[in-house]
Structures are given as structure tokens and as C-alpha cells.
Amino acid sequence: MRKKGQVALYLIIGLIILAIVMVVFYFKGEFFKSLFEKSAEESVLVPPQLMVVKNHIDNCFETTSNEGLLTIGNNGGYYKVPTDKSIIWFADSVPYYYLNRENLVPSIKIIEKEYSSYIKDNIKSCLNFTEFVKIGYSISSKSPLISTKINNKTVDIIMEYPITIKKLQTSVSLRYFKLRINSNVAALQKASGDLVDSYSKKPGYVCLNCLEKISAKNNVSIDALPHQDPTIFENDIVWFLIDDTGYELNNKTLTLRFVVEQ
Numbered sequence: 001m002r003k004k005g006q007v008a009l010y011l012i013i014g015l016i017i018l019a020i021v022m023v024v025f026y027f028k029g030e031f032f033k034s035l036f037e038k039s040a041e042e043s044v045l046v047p048p049q050l051m052v053v054k055n056h057i058d059n060c061f062e063t064t065s066n067e068g069l070l071t072i073g074n075n076g077g078y079y080k081v082p083t084d085k086s087i088i089w090f091a092d093s094v095p096y097y098y099l100n101r102e103n104l105v106p107s108i109k110i111i112e113k114e115y116s117s118y119i120k121d122n123i124k125s126c127l128n129f130t131e132f133v134k135i136g137y138s139i140s141s142k143s144p145l146i147s148t149k150i151n152n153k154t155v156d157i158i159m160e161y162p163i164t165i166k167k168l169q170t171s172v173s174l175r176y177f178k179l180r181i182n183s184n185v186a187a188l189q190k191a192s193g194d195l196v197d198s199y200s201k202k203p204g205y206v207c208l209n210c211l212e213k214i215s216a217k218n219n220v221s222i223d224a225l226p227h228q229d230p231t232i233f234e235n236d237i238v239w240f241l242i243d244d245t246g247y248e249l250n251n252k253t254l255t256l257r258f259v260v261e262q
Contacts, residue, residue, distance in 0.1 A: 046172050050165045053132055053139065057161070057177060060126035065157050065179055066249045068118040073244075076258035077106040077189065079118040087237070087259060097196050097240070098260035101203070105193045108150050108186065116146040119157065127161075138166040150189075153246070155181045184220065184244045188256040191218040191242050196260065199238075204262040206238060221245050226262070236262040 046054045068079075074092070075081050081093035085104055088094075097105050106114075123146075129139045141163035149156045159177040191214050198210045211222045221243040226236065237259045244254040 046174070047170050049167060049170055050172050053129065053137060053165045054174070056129075056132070057127065057163070058179075060123060061157075061159055061177055061179055064119055064123040064126065065181060068115055068122065069155065069181065069183060069185070070249055070252055070254060071118060072111065072115050073185075073188070073254045073256045076256060077111040077114065077192075079114040079121075094239075095258050096260065097192060097258040098199060098203070100261070101200070103196050103200060105189070105196050108189055111185065111189060112148045112150055115150075115155075116148045116157075119146045119148075119159070120144060123159070136167055140164050150185050152186050153182065153184055155183050155185055157181070181249070182247045183249065183254055184218075184246050185254070187218040187220055187246075188242050188244060188254070191215070191220045191222065192240070192256055192258065194218070195222065195240060195242075199260055203260075204236075219246060227259075238262060 072079060076095040076097065078095060081095050083093065085099055086093045086095045095104065095106075097103070123144060127141075127144070129137065132139060141161060144159050144161040147158045147160070157179045159179075160175060161177055162173070162175050164171060164173045194214045194217070195211070198207060198214070199205075206224050206226075211224065214220075215222050223239075223241040223243075225239040225241075227239055239259050240257070242256040247254070
């Protein structure tokens, strides 16, 4: 009886933990949505004479975000590729998605985190207001915080960037900046998961018919190329390139690039 009671107790605790996790994710999504709406309201309140600075921030935000998405794709979903499970190809690190019979496909949450880190680290180079200060603007700001959410066919980014802009007697304080990019990142990640699941059933063999089905299912294009691993793993590998066929970024195709061992 005691064992049955313990099992029931563990089951109840597990259900409570699961419920808490579901509630946290729900409210996190709602909070993200409310921030998106709030940033849209703030953009209307910026005085015309200060919009030039707001536009500069928006352009910097968009450029960095687009470049970041292309970089994340090129790095197989990572900003900083795990060095212990990747190959070095010239100056690039390319991650393994299948190594030692282990599925290493990064989740959407991991990709969101990596993407946020890229934007946070790289946006600082263009958030420079020296030229505005020279012509009479007074600008004070804090370090930006980035949150991203990968949806079906879109990616939402929110930058929390408290900033006060002044010129003469006019001033405005802003906090949130939003950006929505049309992109099939979710489909690329889903296709990579389907591909690795299929590949793991018969490692070393690329099922061309399977690639066609996965491509059609996710509306992506998949290329596979056998190659020799030049790193310490010294494995025979297969390169996979999954292209977003629906959208372009800066006139470039978003490509998810990774390798699997044969």
C-alpha cells in the first residue's frame, strides 16, 4: 500500500509541475504579445522632429535582425556553434545534427535563445548616436535586451531598449521596439527534425524519396552532399542544406546548414 501511495504522490507532483510549466509558457506568450502591442502604440507618440532618431534605431534593429537570421541559419541554428559537436569548414563551424547515434537537432527554444544573443551582441555597433549629438540632440539609453519568438512563417523580435531623446524643448522616452520578419524558420527546423529522424533509421543512407516528401511537407528545398569530415572526428559525413523557398532576407535565401555522420 505504501508503494502505491508513493506512486500516486509522485504522479500528483508530476501533474502539478506540468501544469505550472504550461501556465508559465502561456503567460510568457501573452506577455510577449502585450509588449508587441505596446511598442506599436509608442511609435505613434514620437514627435516628428525626433523621428529621425527613432528611424535610425528601427533601421539598425532591422538590419541586425536580418543579418542575424542569415547567420543563425548558416550556423545550423546557433550563434555560437558547440565546438565539441561540430566541424570546422574554412572559417566556419558547422554543427552535427546526428553524431554517435544521437539526435542533436536544436529545438525552437534553443534557436530563439541563440538568435536573441546574436542581436544583443551585434546591434551595439550601429546603435551609435554621435552624429545626432553633434547637431543638438541629447540622448541617454541603457543596454538593450532582446526577446524572440519563432512562429509559423514569421519571427517576432522585441527589443527592450530604454532611451530618452531630447532636442531643444522637445523630448520623448521609449522602451520597446518591435520587428516582425516573414521567414519559414519554423519549417526549416521541423524539416531538419524530420530529416534526422528518417536518417537515424538507416545511418549512412540518404533516402532521396524521403527528402522529396519532407521538402513538400514543409515547403522547403533540401540538398544533400556526402563529404569527408576534416576535423578530429574523421568521419564520413553528409552535408544538408535546407532552403527557405518562401521568403528572402536582404535578397538572400535563408539556409539551414548542418552535417550528419555516415
